Every structure is written in structure tokens, then in C-alpha cells.
Amino acid sequence: MLLTGAEIDQVAGLLSLREREPFLLCATAVTLAALAENVMFGVLAADLVRRKAIVPATPLVFPGGLQAQLFTVPGKVPLYLEGAEAESATETATNVGVELYAGGARMVYIPGAAGVTAAMKARMKEADVVFFDGTLFRDDEMITTGTGAKTGRRMGHIPIGGEGGSLAALEGISGRRIYVHINNTNPVLLVGSPERAHVERNGWEIAEDGMEIAL
Amino acid sequence: MLLTGAEIDQVAGLLSLREREPFLLCATAVTLAALAENVMFGVLAADLVRRKAIVPATPLVFPGGLQAQLFTVPGKVPLYLEGAEAESATETATNVGVELYAGGARMVYIPGAAGVTAAMKARMKEADVVFFDGTLFRDDEMITTGTGAKTGRRMGHIPIGGEGGSLAALEGISGRRIYVHINNTNPVLLVGSPERAHVERNGWEIAEDGMEIAL
Numbered sequence: 346m347l348l349t350g351a352e353i354d355q356v357a358g359l360l361s362l363r364e365r366e367p368f369l370l371c372a373t374a375v376t377l378a379a380l381a382e383n384v385m386f387g388v389l390a391a392d393l394v395r396r397k398a399i400v401p402a403t404p405l406v407f408p409g410g411l412q413a414q415l416f417t418v419p420g421k422v423p424l425y426l427e428g429a430e431a432e433s434a435t436e437t438a439t440n441v442g443v444e445l446y447a448g449g450a451r452m453v454y455i456p457g458a459a460g461v462t463a464a465m466k467a468r469m470k471e472a473d474v475v476f477f478d479g480t481l482f483r484d485d486e487m488i489t490t491g492t493g494a495k496t497g498r499r500m501g502h503i504p505i506g507g508e509g510g511s512l513a514a515l516e517g518i519s520g521r522r523i524y525v526h527i528n529n530t531n532p533v534l535l536v537g538s539p540e541r542a543h544v545e546r547n548g549w550e551i552a553e554d555g556m557e558i559a560l
Numbered sequence: 561m562l563l564t565g566a567e568i569d570q571v572a573g574l575l576s577l578r579e580r581e582p583f584l585l586c587a588t589a590v591t592l593a594a595l596a597e598n599v600m601f602g603v604l605a606a607d608l609v610r611r612k613a614i615v616p617a618t619p620l621v622f623p624g625g626l627q628a629q630l631f632t633v634p635g636k637v638p639l640y641l642e643g644a645e646a647e648s649a650t651e652t653a654t655n656v657g658v659e660l661y662a663g664g665a666r667m668v669y670i671p672g673a674a675g676v677t678a679a680m681k682a683r684m685k686e687a688d689v690v691f692f693d694g695t696l697f698r699d700d701e702m703i704t705t706g707t708g709a710k711t712g713r714r715m716g717h718i719p720i721g722g723e724g725g726s727l728a729a730l731e732g733i734s735g736r737r738i739y740v741h742i743n744n745t746n747p748v749l750l751v752g753s754p755e756r757a758h759v760e761r762n763g764w765e766i767a768e769d770g771m772e773i774a775l
Contacts, residue, residue, distance in 0.1 A: 353575050353603060360572045364744070365708050385598060385640045388568060425600045493580050529579070 347399075347413065348372035349456055350440045351379035352423040354526065356386070363388040367395075371405070373415065373438035374398040379426060401438055410448070415441040416468065419459040421501030434459030434501050444468060450560035452476070456526040459501045461514040472520045473560050476552065479524025482506050482531050482540050490530045505533065505544060512547050525552040562614075562628065563587035564671055565655045566594035567638040569741065571601070578603040582610075586620070588630065588653035589613040594641060616653055625663070630656040631683065634674040636716030649674030649716050659683060665775035667691070671741040674716045676729040687735045688775050691767065694739025697721050697746050697755050705745045720748065720759060727762050740767045 346368055348355050359380075362368070370377075370389070377396050380386040399405065405413045420440025421427070442455035442465065453472040455465065457480075469475045480502035487493030497504045504510045505524065515522070524544065527533065532540040533551050541551065561583055563570050574595075577583070585592075585604065592611050595601040614620065620628045635655025636642070657670035657680065668687040670680065672695075684690045695717035702708030712719045719725045720739065730737070739759065742748065747755040748766050756766065 353578070353600060357572065357575045360568050363568070383598065383600060385568065385600070387640050425602050 346370045347415075347443060348376055349415075349443060349454070350420070350423065351376045351426070352440075352457065353425065355456070356380065359386060359389060362394075363390075365390065365393055367393040369395050369397055371397045371399050373401060373441060375438050379423065401441055412446050414444045416444065416464070418442045418455055418457070418465060419462065419501075420457050421459065424500070434498070436462065440501065442468075444472070448560075452558070452560065454525075457501060458503055458511075459498065460503055461511065466515065466518070469515065469518050469520070472518075474521040474523065474558055475515075475518060476523050476525045477511060477515065478502055479505055479511075479527045479531065479533065479551070481528055482533055486530050487528070492530055505531075506540065512544065512549070521550070521558075522548060523550045523552050523556075523558075527551065561585045562630075562658060563591050564630075564658060564669070565635070565638065566591045566641070567655075567672065568640065570671070571595065574601060574604060577609075580605065580608055582608040584610050584612055586612045586614050588616060588656060590653050594638065616656055627661050629659045631659065631679070633657045633670055633672070633680060634677065634716075635672050636674065639715070649713070651677065655716065657683075659687070663775075667773070667775065669740075672716060673718055673726070674713065675718055676726065681730065681733070684730065684733050684735070687733075689736040689738065689773055690730075690733060691738050691740045692726060692730065693717055694720055694726075694742045694746065694748065694766070696743055697748055701745050702743070707745055720746075721755065727759065727764070736765070736773075737763055738765045738767050738771075738773075742766065 377398055399415050401415045401417050403414065407413065417436045417438060418440050419434050419436045421434050422439050440457055442453060445452050451472045452474045453469050454476040456476065456478055458478045481497040482505045484497045484504045486497065487495060505512055524533065532538040533544050535541060544551065592613055614630050616630045616632050622628065632651045632653060633655050634649050634651045636649050637654050655672055657668060660667050666687045667689045668684050669691045671691065671693055673693045696712040697720045699712045699719045701712065702710060720727055739748065747753040748759050750756060
């Protein structure tokens with residue numbers, strides 16, 4: 346199990362894996378620390394679920410020849426660990442992306458990103474398939490739909506559309522491109538919406554439950 | 561939202577309700593305290609999700625005429641709050657059942673029970689439908705299947721079968737009887753198993769996802 350952060354979306358599923366099944370839990374040290382500080386994750390018994398701290402940019406080799414590398418991505422600490430004062434998005438081991446490669450194929454998975462750095466873009470250019478943070482289409486979407494008080498950027502998510510959005514920032518990436526981690530306010534979820542058409546015209550797909558990718 | 565305890569099975573679903581939807585969260589004070597001590601549940605923003613501590617045996621009236629009462633049930637503290645020394649099952653506000661009544665119909669829901677008290681049985685005798693802890697069929701089932709090191713009683717769950725099991729303890733209850741909270745080792749989940757046949761011959765049903773009960 347490889348985690349990209351300790352945000353609830355990334356870690357709550359671990360609570361469904363507490364049936365004394367042995368596995369290896371890999372994440373950066375700061376993410377493992379967030380889990381260790383939360384008593385509920387103690388149900389992943391340490392004698393069965395070994396924790397392994399991963400330093401970003403260190404190559405990992407898994408059984409079967411799968412290789413991986415974590416890399417830092419601009420983002421926020423998990424909402425539930427924020428102090429009273431919101432900190433601005435930074436590039437630390439709190440929020441990472443994953444690159445996976447095997448048999449000459451390469452994929453990049455970035456479910457949360459407050460921005461796109463040159464290093465991230467270079468990595469994505471080399472990939473056969475890219476999964477990228479598609480939380481919101483518009484930065485103020487949760488405010489205008491009355492579902493929240495925060496902008497996407499305040500939550501550590503670059504929007505898809507508009508100036509400075511991910512569609513524009515990721516122009517020139519030629520592999521298969523798929524938006525993931527899509528919020529329920531995001532109109533790209535609606536087949537036939539202008540936003541979905543816009544995204545598809547730009548060569549992006551919208552992830553679906555049960556999607557399988559063969560490389 | 562009415563919780564019967566702070567065990568992960570009872571509370572993890574709250575993490576999927578953090579979309580700034582206002583609701584009232586009712587539980588005993590000890591269960592609310594367990595949530596308050598866990599930073600992750602802070603995502604249920606206090607300005608939207610009001611907490612209401614319920615004293616067992618106090619009648620509650622909800623909008624629409626639904627009435628409810630929590631009542632104590634022998635049980636354990638949640639596994640993740642256990643100390644190094646396992647305490648024995650006790651009857652406290654840590655683990656409760658729920659009685660619901662409206663329009664002359666009455667149901668009792670007891671998803672976790674280390675035993676059956678006379679008061680519990682009297683309550684169940686008055687109910688049109690009873691949902692009861694069906695975690696394990698045999699007390700040592702997790703040990704014999706190699707899926708765990710603990711007996712059901714050690715985890716605060718009376719088994720269904722055998723001497724002192726819930727089938728025997730709940731003889732004489734005449735309403736509709738449905739086992740819930742069934743562990744994946746429990747053979748009653750298998751249609752056609754002798755254990756399932758035994759349970760059904762005794763007038764019990766096995767709950768299923770999506771089950772609806774009309775009273």
C-alpha cells in the first residue's frame with residue numbers, strides 16, 4: 346500500500362483493511378507520523394502491517410519488477426491537521442505524487458496538487474498515462490454552489506479550467522491524461538456538460554469507478 | 561445520526577459525511593468524547609454538525625414523530641481505545657442498543673452485544689423487529705479459520721450458536737429477527753450452509769445490503 350498523503354481521502358480506506366491481513370504500508374515519514382498519532386489506525390496491527398518510510402525521489406523496487414518513486418508536489422497538510430491559521434501551499438513530503446514503471450511503461454499519479462512545477466511537468470511528459478487532481482473545475486465552485494466556504498486553492502487544489510488552471514498548465518503532455526479525485530460539485534462529472542466537452546476536446550478523460558488501464 | 565458506540569464499524573462512515581451538510585449527531589457522552597479526542601472527526605465542522613449527548617433510557621423525539629431510546633448493552637470499549645490489558649465486557653454507555661418506535665410499530669437494534677440481559681430480552685419481546693449482533697457463529701471461529709487470535713467473547717460479541725449463544729438466549733422472542741454486523745468468517749453468510757439452515761429454522765434472517773423493512 347502506497348499513500349500519497351494523510352488526507353482522509355487517502356487514508357480512510359485503511360480502516361477497511363484491518364482484518365489481520367499482512368501488508369506493507371509505504372508513505373513519507375510525515376504521513377506515517379500522522380497515522381501513528383491517530384489511535385484509530387492502531388487497528389492496523391504493527392506485527393502484520395509493517396510501515397516503511399519512503400524518502401521522495403528514492404527509487405523503490407517491488408516484487409514482480411514494479412518500480413516506483415514518490416515525488417513532492419505543492420499541496421497542503423491534511424485539513425484535520427491544519428492549525429487555526431491556514432498555511433499556504435508548499436512543496437514538502439506532506440503531499441506527494443507517485444511515478445510507477447514496469448516493462449518500459451510509465452505512469453504518473455498526482456491526486457492532489459496546488460500547482461504544477463517544471464519538475465512535475467517534465468515527469469508527466471515522459472509518462473504513458475497521467476492521473477491528475479481534478480477536484481474542481483472552477484476555483485470558487487464550492488462557494489458559488491453553496492457547498493463550502495473555501496476556494497480550491499485554499500484547499501490545495503489547482504482548478505482544471507481558466508487561467509492558471511491545470512488544463513493550461515499541462516499543455517504539451519502527450520500521453521493519456523485522466524482527471525481523478527473529482528469533487529461532486531465539478532461539472533465535468535456530467536456527461537454532456539460544456540465543461541466536460543471542453544476537457545475532452547483538450548484530450549483529457551474523466552476517471553470512473555472500476556476503470557482499468559493496460560499499458 | 562444516532563451512534564451506538566465509537567467502534568470503527570459505527571463511526572468510520574461519518575468520514576463520508578464531511579461535505580458541509582448540516583446534521584445532528586446523537587450518541588452517549590462517552591462515544592462523543594471518543595470522537596472529540598480524534599482529530600480526524602474535526603472535519604465534521606461543529607458549526608454544521610451539532611453534537612447531542614444522549615443519556616441511555618431517556619426518551620428522544622425526532623421530527624416526524626419518530627421516537628427513540630438508547631439502552632446499555634454488555635460490551636467492550638472500541639478496540640482502538642483498549643489499554644494493554646483487555647478489560648472484561650461491562651454494561652456501560654460505551655456500547656448501546658437503540659429502540660425506535662413510531663405509529664405503534666417498534667424496532668430494536670443491537671449491533672454489538674457481549675451477552676443478553678433480562679432487560680434487553682424484555683425490550684426485544686415487545687418489538688416487531690429485532691436486529692441483533694451476528695458477528696460470529698462460533699466463539700473461536702476467527703482462531704480456527706486463522707483470521708484472528710481472539711474469541712468473539714474477547715471482542716465483546718456473543719456467538720450465535722452453541723450453549724450460551726444468542727439463538728438460545730433469545731428463544732421466545734416472537735417478532736421478526738434479523739442478524740446484523742456479520743463477520744466475513746461467519747458461515748451463516750453462505751446460502752446453503754448448515755449454520756444458515758440452523759439459524760433460519762430457528763426463525764432468524766440474515767441481513768443484506770440494501771434491505772428495507774416496512775412496519
